[in-house]
Amino acid sequence: MAFDFDFDLLRDVTETSGVPGYEDRVRDIVRDELEANTDHVRTDAMGNVVGTVEGDSDYSVAIAAHMDEIGFMVKHITEDGFLKLDALGGWDARVLRAQRVTVHAEEEDITGVFGSVPPHTLDDDADEKEEVGDRVVDLGRDTEEVEELVSVGDIVTMDQNTIKMGDTVTGKALDDRVCLFTMLEAARELESPDVTIHFCATVQEEVGLRGATALGVDVDPDLAVALDVTIASDIPGVSEDKHVTALGDGAAIKLKDSSVITTPKVHKRLKAVAEDEDIDHQFEVLPAGGTDTAGFQNTYGAKPVGAISIPTRYLHTVTETANGDDIHATIDLLTAFLDSETGEYDYSL
Template sequence: MTDDFDDDLLVALTEARGVPGYEDRVRALVREELEPRVDRIRSDAMGNLVGSVGSGEYDVVVAAHMDEIGFMVRHVDDDGFLELDALGGWDPRILRAQRVTVHTDDGDVPGLIGSAPPHTLSEEEREKQPDVDDVHVDLGLDAEAVSERVSVGDLVTVDQTTERVGEFVTGKALDNRVSVFAMLEAAKRLENPDVTVHFAATTQEEVGLRGAEALGVDLDPDLVVALDTTVANDVPGFEPGEQVTRLGEGAGIKLKDGSVITNHKVHRRLRAVAEDGDIDHQFEVLPAGGTDTGGLQRTSGATPAGAISVPTRYLHTPTESVHVDDVDAVVDLLVAFLDSEDGSHDYTL
């Protein structure tokens, strides 16, 4: 990592737990980091946290969601096993043999998602497609002890530490804590903007862009720049056209995803800023999946919106991986874009 890369902060953000609607621990970390960097800070009833800097009449929202995919306990069976309801888009193939934490009113309880040994499985069972509804959490406790400690509505997150692997950072919840990290780093470097910049850490993105949609109504911005991770399928088994982005090739400038077609004047200015600043960048066309970009683009009327993405391998798994140079490029591009925004650019089409 570069000398000014605060890896301790990134580790703290990614290892904190915060599923949709319950981002409290993450929000506390963000508030602590953001408050000294802004003129004013507030949160709302959805849990969105907004730190604002500057006093210009033109409002720019920079948004990055805090929530991670996880689960809510929907049932505790007679044997003490927990049945789960997914919060966000899980691939059930990766859930077997994971360690988890159940977050209860009385504290965190360790657990695991087991996997039946292949010795006892029939051919039909081996070929069966996994489903989240089939997942059960084992707490290693008898049924009575489980019933005393766990309730329907308790939350469950996957356990994983954040580590350096070569030039990568890997761990859980890099989607989207790495973008929250990039936003906080940009807030440290932005000085005396000509416009009012609202740094927004949003909630419930993984279940439908809900925090961003509410925030767009409340703030009614003149311009939006969202930050999120994006697919990097630059691994064996994918053709070049299927890779979307590649790790180590710079910040992603979003052209579209499943929720948005970005304003082309915004993404062209992002490109021009990157070229002028010699900032590594690449273009992102994501076939499916939504981001806060879409949630903020149209909820309070037509709003020019663009997005900067962090290329990420193995999205929505506990081993999400990003390249440190790409993270630096995202911060550099965001700061350069905000520094050069004075409210005079015409983004109407």
């Protein structure tokens, strides 16, 4: 059952490029999907996309997942034709060595690689000195050609395919495209909800939850539930108390992260729905990291909020890895939660 969902769509949304502020290609996919499965779709000035399913009640629920992935912007071309980059989102410089990238120039997409000094010539303390700003991209061209093709401000993304690996899926940008996919699948499955549902594909989450914060004002829901990946450090070398979540144990119901403490009555109802529907689930207490949930909690007055996360190993790398059954459990939990929402639950404290 691990891949009993539209893997082709998941592959499309994860492999497609879209860094903060430049989510255009992903946004096109999202709009097509939401236009087919919601009553109306709109895009705001920041690029957030909202597909609305009108319910019988004025009560409204916002479901949010972000479209952007971490990436880079070209800030300088050296006299030797190498590219120096500015990070868009949080990178660990160690994972960039010897990786292939795509430079999204005005006329075409260009393949490049992050240069890596051979180990024979490395100093013993080279790792300690390495920072993202020190990395350079080699396009395999002379300086004149590079300057003709590339400009300061061009976007750079990692080049990686999304594949099945045993019971898991691995690739780039599962953060947060696997949850974006989950939201699109729930929009497909939802039928005649009692309340109005806003499916929100947000922008610029990786640089400070900017899209969700603006959208919290514009949509102004009665209840908001965000979807994002979370840490699964269930790997050798990490103590059990630092695993946060584990692959294969189901959808993660968030209790807190560094940006939000979810509303107790919301996460308790998510738990109740999971138990009633026999959906595998676990709890998430994330010590660091923020999600779009916080963008809705107090942007336009206090709102009840919840969050569902998909456990993911190796976050912010090109080999992010999630379990197929966990993805399916998240789709099922989100759909069941929305199907059962009547607008009459009391989430007040």
